[in-house]
Amino acid sequence: MHYVIIGAGPAAVAAAEKLRVLDEDGQITMIGSQAQQPYSRMAIPYYLTGKVEESGTYLRRSSDHFESHRIELVHGEATAVDAAGHKVILGDGSAMAYDKLLIATGAEPIIPPVAGMDDPRVQQCWHLEDAERIIELAKPGARAVQVGAGFIGCIILESWVLREVDLTVVEMGPRMVPRMLGEKAGNLLKTWCESKGVTVHTGTTVETIESTQNELNVVLNNGEAYPADVVIVSTGVKPNVGFLQDLDIKIDQGIEVDEFMQTSISDVYAAGDCAQGLDFSTGETAVHAVQPTATEHGRVAATNMATNNSFSYKGSLNMNILDTLGLVTSSFGAWEGVDGSDSAEIYNPDNYQYINLQFKDDVLVGANTVGYHAHLGVLRGLIESRVPLGVWKERLKKNPVGLMEAYIGVTQEVAGSA
Amino acid sequence: MSWSEKILRVDLGAGTCTSEPLNMEWAQDYMGQRGLATKYLVEETDPNVDPFSPDNKMIIATGPLTGTIAPTSGRWSVVCKSPLTGAIACSNSGGFFGGELKNAGWDMIIFEGKSDTPVYLDITNDKAELKDASDLWGKSVWETETTLRERRGDNDVRVASIGLAGENGVLYAAVVNDMDRAAGRSGVGAVMGSKNLKAMVVRGTVGVKVKDPMAMMKTSNTAKEILAENAITGEGLPTHGTQVLMNVINELGALPTRNGHDVQFEGAHDISAEAMAEPRESDGEANLVSNAACFNCPISCQRRSKIDPSHFTVKDKPEYQMVSGGLEYEAAWALGAACGVKDLDAVTYANFVCNEQGLDPITLGSTLGAAMDLYAAGAITSDDTGGHELTFGNTEVFVAMVDATAKGEGFGKELGQGSKRLCAKYGHPEFSMTVKGQEFPAYDPRAIQGMGLGYATSNRGACHLRAYTVSSEVLGIGGKTDPLVTEGKAGLVKAFQDLTAAVDSSGTCVFTTFALTGDDIAPMIDAACEGDWGVERLNEVGERIWNMERQYNIAAGFTGADDTLPERMLKDIAKTGSAKGSVNRLDEMLPEYYQVRGWDESGVPTQDTLSRLSL
Amino acid sequence: MLKALRMDSDTCTGCHQCEMMCSYGKVGAFNPAKSVMDVSLYNGGAVNIPSTCTQCEEAWCMVVCPVEAITINPTTGAKEISAEVCVGCKVCSIACPYGAINYDADSGVVTKCDLCGGEPMCVEACPTPALAFVDKDSTGYDRIWNHVTADLVDCDSTVRH
């Protein structure tokens, strides 16, 4: 059995390792187009701040890791898939035959259609190479404008501040991280950033970027303009599926997959940022483009590749955690609530604390937090296990901070009050 | 190490919080907690200050072992001048507040002045701030703690606060932490209230370091082993709590009953540890739900209790139908035997009210007993009590009076003054079972002679926790002595007083001394703290502290004449039990006590003694 | 035979001595705030429940880590964090459905139970039978795991080695 994986990111690596566990003898090939060892985009912010070197971003530490697991790493770019012939076509024109194929090519940043985006001082922050460019441009004292305050934008924001650049953030949405945080949480985060000396514009777009020899000038739709030495664009991503254009495969926001992570073509699976898989909370499909979903996709896809679709996946819970200049925010599942849900909330803006829990009947379905970083995982546990909270729901409504207690309380069936 | 070497000084008048270094010379001489805080009080205040004036200070203190791995290291103290006695007040509490304060990096908090409006102190590590508590004023300890925890959005904060009693100036109001642990005696809560300070909330994540961690582990482990193997600390206290004593002391005939008229109580079994553990007839559940521990304590003598929800005291009050701190022996005695009440759930309810509103159950029960005595003598009538028949053993009226005292309503206001003032007002000062104005607890000095001397000479007024000679006279720890004999008791009391003063200043619990001797405790202090700490030094520090407290009291106007017991203990014979026919023979012990203390005949420390102790 | 922590709520008195020793082992000071063993109090302190990482088979934290900062110690079976490798991204802390791995802002990395290399200090500290280091199969973890694994990705119970 030859398993071929296109991509060498977290989804790909998780899948390859899983395949090795499930199929001792199978042949596993991972095709990656990047120059480096398989690495994590997630670690790039820490590379930017100098916390880790390039090797610190690698998905696996030992240099012979893949070799010792008999996972063959092929450096190259897939340019097409010949599903009928069970072949992947590579950039050098060669073809690689597969029995089962996994597409884990991730995503690429979207560059908004704004004049001036093609200036070399306008940078995305997606690849290690981008990070190197940014390190050159974002010298201490430099003026930077970051376009986009989505979750990745908020994570990398810290890197600029640590690099002592003078930062302005422009976000089109009504608040920071609008797709992950509700109004109170998003605004709390904004106040926090401002208190740390970052200028934040929400509900604002960039009209144009004017460039002169010495500097850029970022013109906003509110009439303001910011001179800048570097502009970082972080306005969302689109799946890396260009090479599939000739293939008759269902693609919506990403490659559509079923509960086995299989695409519309048999023996072809997809995982990670390029895949539009089942969402645990909605029952529909969605592209999450986050690490936990990518690794889980990889493992589920591998399981089904090796076992003829034996494992039906309930979908991934969209979840995220951000540390923005020391303020930790998180979001889980249906944080906006669902039809007929009710909620529990604490809101202490003075302490930058916020918790919002969303319940459907007595089951937790979503959450937002600001300013907490202890035991957050139980939110996942409570949501994904769909455990009825019983008396603990009322207690959580009175004091949402008692999450860990509630979690242990329900799972270990503690009676009485907290 | 293992002092944080930092004091937080809070000027309530100015609204400021400032950090200052701990006087390390004093720390070497007075260790921490009781001793060190008293040293600061002595140096910084006039012993004749009105306890409720802004010039009285209130000091919150941990000991060097507080927050370390030494078993029972959760202790902390409140020191000030007592409004109940006019003498030095030092009240000790457990729970988790003390460890948290130490972990926030503070050895002590000195509160001075008075705030114009209600405030609370909010501490997160080195950050300390006074905040508005107007909305908390009028709230119980339970509500205050819950509100502050929610306001801080952190379930790990620890709170110490006062309830209505402290706000209303009940002279025996307590400072309560962790819902039901209390610095209970001598009215420290009233002093807190007089300063308009409602609560302290603390979160500490700094960590506590010790001089020699390996030695600390080793000595602490040894201590823990001894505590585990000991019949009292390893078995009796975890299983029965201090209530293990109720039947023992009653059988001995040393259970002061109905304001000291009797020494045995026919209802003792009903309010004993054994009864707490028995399923009730009414609902088939036991009063005792479980035991529990204070911070870092292997003994876990705490009682967690629940009242039958259909009991008359709580049936319309759901807030009392949950689990709270249950009866300690002294509380069960005071709220039970001293008043002739034998309804366990009613006594537990009274105890819950003490937790909730911050009252000392010993003084409350003893004052109620005295009031019943006044009623029996016709000195007060139902006109005074708001129509209530305040007879011994009248459970409903007892409960009503407890509620009234907690809330400061009607006759409760008078009960809130303690038995000394109450009995004086109604013409029978001899009915007050107090020494220096503070009620004595659950051991009758007629049947345990040493306890009589202990009460008479205790620096904070009558108290069992200054020299718990019961250990020797009843339990036989460290050599059994005859409780009916006076000989040798002077030395025994002194030895207990000194070691206890040292332990109370260390940050650990005096209950360890059921099993541990100075030889076991000193090595832990030595491992934790700078300096050489042997057992002699420990005793010397204890003796120094004792004499310092004595000096404070003398300066505050106390004399040898105040080293006495209520007449009833000296003149009325015990009617039953092992001491049948006897009284306490204080006069046989006191002169010898002065002598072993190195005090003159009037009870004043001699120059030699003072200089020997570098005072 | 691999051993694991048995945590028993019936006998726990809530004294927090485990947290004291744990924090000492982790940060060299007595500081319950830094303990990875946590004791929660219930019912007015009548019930006390110790909890920490159960070294679960799925190791959600480990599989999600972007930089392989979490690995299995071959002798103890514990999932251990390398503070040198961890970049502090916290994604493991939301992935562990038991809330057993937490970010420590002071050190900038996450912390979790590592079984102290095979001699857990919390067990050493515990004065009651509440904590014990026993045969991995006699811990009663099932009741904890079942709640979560019943519905999460249980496509396997074998992790990468």
Ligand SMILES: Cc1cc2nc3c(=O)[nH]c(=O)nc-3n(C[C@H](O)[C@H](O)[C@H](O)COP(=O)(O)OP(=O)(O)OC[C@H]3O[C@@H](n4cnc5c(N)ncnc54)[C@H](O)[C@@H]3O)c2cc1C
């Ligand atoms: C700066 C930054 C910070 C982030 N922080 C977080 C975070 O804190 N938390 C979180 O959950 N997520 C975070 N993410 C998102 C997370 O990194 C992605 O969700 C995750 O990397 C997706 O993994 P993947 O394997 O699907 O795709 P990728 O990691 O994008 O990997 C795709 C792989 O496919 C290869 N490839 C692409 N096209 C081809 C081709 N045609 N032929 C061969 N190989 C190809 C690429 O070289 C790469 O190896 C962050 C992302 C960035 C950029």
Ligand code: SF4
């Ligand atoms: S930290 Fe959580 S996910 Fe990781 S091994 Fe422990 S229980 Fe499992």
Ligand code: SF4
């Ligand atoms: S916080 Fe550290 S251990 Fe956890 S996932 Fe991130 S890098 Fe790995």
